Amino acid sequence: MKLKLGIKAGTEDYSLFRTTLVTVSKLRKTCILRFTSSRLVIISTPNSTGTVIDQGQVWCTVPYDVFDTYVVNSIREDNRVAMECPCDTIVGVLRKFDKCNASQLTIKLVRLVTVDKESEAAAAAQNSDNTLCGLSFSFQDTRDERTIQHNIKVGVKLLYNAQDQKIVEPTVNYVEILMLQLPNHLSEWGPGLNAFFKRIERYSNMNVLKIHGEQVGEKGSLKVIVNEFDWKLNIAWKGPLDAMLNEMEIENPQLESRIDTVANEDDAVAEQPTLNTTNDEMQIDDSDVVDTAGYVRATETNLPFQGQSSARESQDKLKGHEVIVKARDWKVCAKLYESFEEVVLVISHDDSCVFHCSLERGIDRDENNKEKGQIIYYISKCKSLN
Structure with a gap:
């Protein structure tokens, strides 16, 4: 499973991506990020978090061509990669990126903990909630002829295929x-x-x-x-x-x-x-x-x-x-x-x-x-x- 995204700062595409995440963060503490070959779907439902302020479901679509680099590799149907992540933390990273003199934001799916191959099965059993992965946000800040490399990691919970398939977009009676x-x-x-x-x-x-x-x-x-x-x-x-x-x-x-x-x-x-x-x-x-x-x-x-x-x-x-x-x-x-x-x-x-x-x-x-x-x-x- 591989995920790598790249997007330029100060563009209309970045504004679209940022506005979508900020909007969801105002409603929920957590959200589902579902990456497919054609788009990023951001899902927020009352079941995806504890205390909620409403019972509605938010489904957001970000086209893949918003990103300059969009690489998603998965063996699942529709080449899906789905994860549950904290909204406020990701929005906080984007706000820090906005304050820096950076031109490119790179997002990757990484392991937060290195696990030996021999004990990988035992570790997977102990960590059944699948919290060993995270999203890495990387960007460079250039100030006073100095370049500072930022690499911020946000823990996420990867969804198993069965969990992802249970999250279905609501249907509406389109008759009359x-x-x-x-x-x-x-x-x-x-x-x-x-x-x-x-x-x-x-x-x-x-x-x-x-x-x-x-x-x-x-x-x-x-x-x-x-x-x-x-x-x-x-x-x-x-x-x-x-x-x-x-x-x-x-x-x-x-x-x-x-x-x-x-x-x-x-x-x-x-x-x-x-x-x-x-x-x-x-x-x-x-x-x-x-x-x-x-x-x-x-x-x-x-x-x-x-x-x-x-x-x-x-x-x-x-x-x-x-x-x-x-x-x-x-x-x-x-x-x-x-x-x-x-x-x-x-x-x-x-x-x-x-x-x-x-x-x-x-x-x-x-x-x-x-x-x-x-x-x-x-x-x-x-x-x-x-």
Whole structure:
């Protein structure tokens, strides 16, 4: 088994690789690195660590041509090399690499302990957790006409073939799904949609919520509905959303369909009750919602909705897609939205919700249809619709 990677500093490809690892480190303490002949897949699931802040699964894809050197040799199917590693430690090494005046980063799979051939079998039996290997990060720092060689080793746990095969990417019911192309967070509508996502962060004792999406022509609408503790919270976004409603099963799980047109609609309207706020248990730092942006407006109610039958009847005439998810999972989506430029929200009715982020390779590259990086956050329903 052999693994050797090389990547140049200060490039768009390095930024893609670093952004992917930093994003995963904000959600989990450990992750799975799965190297194949065509790509690096970074996997983070609730089962891959102890205490987690959410129940969603993160699947990230880094194309092999991001690296200048990409050598993977394994006897396993698809030439796989899989390992479990600490996220924070690897991100810390990358931050140290960024501070140095280094141009090239080399990553190798090495043995951390030298074992004699005669006692290799006995040592393997005593170390059944397979922790004798590690990733070696090597780079040179040139300062004041001096060259300092850095060689940092991070312990990893190699996964056996049986363990690796059990880690399977979630499947989504692609029959009659609704896909919503979200506005860029740097665009005119970005601050408003960001405030829409973060609205629920004010209510730390909220457990579950309902994501409701609809398609009206070529445009879409999105609402977050909460109905628990004898009160109801309804946050509606009516800004620009491009929608695609799929009536047939889609064979491409990578969600490559994109809608490029952007339409302008009305401001968002939110109706919510007054509730005392407490410290959020999310690991990701919360940000205050800016109401003065003019995109989200709140009104207070003390009882569940009354006197809104006309609006409800008009909405029932439209084909809506809903799914009930954990509030913590939705808070993770808020953090992902403000970090990436191209985001697609997929709602599979009463099944799951998918937050798909694309990572650009840079605008200075030739137009040769190179594969983009991807970060996909899978959220399974926590309970069925009533």
